[in-house]
Amino acid sequence: MNLEEIYKSKIVTAKQAAEKVKSGNRVVIGHAVGEPTAVIDAMVANCEAYENVEILHMVAMNKAEYAKPGMEKHFTHNSLFVGGNTREAVSSGRANFTPCYFSEVPSLFKGKLPVDVALIQVTQPDEHGYCSYGVSNDYTKPSADCAKLIIAEVNNQMPRTMGDSFIHVSEIDYIVEYNHPIVELNPPKIGDVEKAIGEHCASLVEDGSTLQLGIGAIPDAVLLFLKDKKNLGIHSEMISDGVVELVEAGVITGKAKTLHTGKIVVTFLMGTKRLYDFADNNPMVEMYPVDYVNDPTVIMKNSKMISINSCVQVDFMGQIASESVGLKQISGVGGQVDFIRGSNMCKDGKSIIAMASTAAHGTISKILPLLDGGSAVTTGRNDVNYVVTEYGVAQLKGENLKDRARALINIAHPDFRPSLIKEWEKRFKAKF
Structure with a gap:
């Protein structure tokens, strides 16, 4: 198959992608404004199909509904950096917090916390079949590098960034096409x-x-x-x-x-x-x-x-x-x-x-x-x-x-x- 055929063969809906996640899986979600929001929402909608899915994440910029009350049977959120959307879940005991230096997170994925599923957001592939991780490389790329299953949300509004920031379309297991603006943070007030x-x-x-x-x-x-x-x-x-x-x-x-x-x-x-x-x-x-x-x-x-x-x-x-x-x-x-x-x-x-x-x-x-x-x-x-x-x-x-x-x-x-x-x-x- 050529690159276009390889790409098209991997396309699924967000609902179909969510169904690839199984009970007991450890799922790593792309970081911060690089969250694959359509797939996360589909997982939450599919929650009754799961038991004890562990979700690892740092700063959650989306709704983090997997950490809401009533989700305990289906999801366990293991936070590596507590953000505003997950703070209450950690303080109430519904979610866990794991202390670690940011630089050491990739080594955890290779050892103590092996990754079953990496949920990532990337650019459309270039003419050579490479997708860029865009705004979130950090632990997102290392999580995909060692995951058993990679589900990628492809967004044509994701900026294409350089460096060691690419994944080839052939390495991705399932693709969800979902085009949307990247979450923006308004500049803070400086007093x-x-x-x-x-x-x-x-x-x-x-x-x-x-x-x-x-x-x-x-x-x-x-x-x-x-x-x-x-x-x-x-x-x-x-x-x-x-x-x-x-x-x-x-x-x-x-x-x-x-x-x-x-x-x-x-x-x-x-x-x-x-x-x-x-x-x-x-x-x-x-x-x-x-x-x-x-x-x-x-x-x-x-x-x-x-x-x-x-x-x-x-x-x-x-x-x-x-x-x-x-x-x-x-x-x-x-x-x-x-x-x-x-x-x-x-x-x-x-x-x-x-x-x-x-x-x-x-x-x-x-x-x-x-x-x-x-x-x-x-x-x-x-x-x-x-x-x-x-x-x-x-x-x-x-x-x-x-x-x-x-x-x-x-x-x-x-x-x-x-x-x-x-x-x-x-x-x-x-x-x-």
């Missing part, structure tokens, strides 16, 4: 606090630096203050729309990168159509699996590597809690530790934790003597380097406990400094 944090972070960025940025108001605010920099590069878990503006302004060129010179290296995309259009068939943007992009020994090869991540709380010792509030799991480690360690291993690198000084409309300090009871330590005190709030920069690496606690208090919100100083003096038996 005065975020702008101040962004400016402080930007002061640590030198010309020729390679950046890792997350998503949200703080990373976007950092980008606002980089417009006078030269030859910045990107090696990041993901990027959002702000990067596009700096590429167009000639700030991000990648010319100074020592790894993948001239390329923006990422593992998944999340933003608006502007970002997806920018990445489509753009040889500057290269997508690779997460066990490469987030590998600290790969990250460290970028000169002047700077990682910028956020957190929920930091205590006097410099312990960072980014994924839970007390015993409540609200997200996951993601790539934070991967990039902090990679940046720290780079001889001229810098790792930054950036956060607002308060939470809950200014009623709670995010700098505390102790983390809330039960909170998971995401980044240990031995890994933390810079902490930034709207009030300044605290460098903790190489500082003793007394001095790092003092530096953190100096960038805490002024309303909380007196009580923090009191706790500091009590702990360290000294005058602040």
Whole structure:
């Protein structure tokens, strides 16, 4: 058969694809905005045919109805990163949470958590029969690489991304054609606090630096203050729309990168159509699996590597809690530790934790003597380097406990400094 015949022979409806999933299967769903929504909806509609189907996923951007009340007999959701649509299911005990570094997820699929079915979303095949994973390479490609069964949703609106981001149509078992816009995330509102944090972070960025940025108001605010920099590069878990503006302004060129010179290296995309259009068939943007992009020994090869991540709380010792509030799991480690360690291993690198000084409309300090009871330590005190709030920069690496606690208090919100100083003096038996 020629390529066209091979392709057509694999086409099924979403309902027919869902029927290929069997009770007891472990099903990995493509990540974030790369979810194959038609097949997921068909599985939920077919739920009475299943018992104990385990669904592995990280950030669920669709409805996540497999984790809703009443689905327990049919589906068990095993979350590798708790998102807004699955948070309640995990906290109520209907779903499970498995802690892991993002970079290690592919190795779990090859060992501890073998994949029965990979549900992926890809582009239409090119003239050589290759489909691109588009916006979601990360663990999606590795899951398909080792799955017993691959069901692909082919979407003609999926951007075609470059790098190690392709699967040949002959490797796919079943194809569901479903054309729809990729889910968009509207840019966050950037207020005065975020702008101040962004400016402080930007002061640590030198010309020729390679950046890792997350998503949200703080990373976007950092980008606002980089417009006078030269030859910045990107090696990041993901990027959002702000990067596009700096590429167009000639700030991000990648010319100074020592790894993948001239390329923006990422593992998944999340933003608006502007970002997806920018990445489509753009040889500057290269997508690779997460066990490469987030590998600290790969990250460290970028000169002047700077990682910028956020957190929920930091205590006097410099312990960072980014994924839970007390015993409540609200997200996951993601790539934070991967990039902090990679940046720290780079001889001229810098790792930054950036956060607002308060939470809950200014009623709670995010700098505390102790983390809330039960909170998971995401980044240990031995890994933390810079902490930034709207009030300044605290460098903790190489500082003793007394001095790092003092530096953190100096960038805490002024309303909380007196009580923090009191706790500091009590702990360290000294005058602040």
